[in-house]
Amino acid sequence: QLQLVESGGGLVQPGGSLRLSCKASGLNPNLYAMAWFRQAPGKEREGVSCISSPGVYTDYADSVKGRFTISRDTAEDAVYLQMSNLRPDDTAVYYCAAHKFRLCPEVMHSSAFQSWGPGTQVTVSS
16 A cells, blocks of 8 residues: 655745655655645635656646646655745645556546645745
């Protein structure tokens, strides 16, 4: 079984940056596409970004294109989300997830992902 643990969340002012990390253990995470999701209070969990294995292909939600960058380090069994120009509506719990296949799904729906981390809180506020 694949275990995922996120880190790097926190409080940041609007316009600031954060880098989230997701460390995998257990099964080889390099067999799967990996993604970041987020869930704000009272809202459904939404897909933010996905990266294939190997990390040739990436996908982003329209709301984060040009501001967020996903990457992976196969040697470290880790996936990262660099977030820049953060806005208050980026406030959410961010989750790392592993897909069932190497390529990202056409639609980043949570049901397509088999393993999840506990999440890390990101709060954007002045």
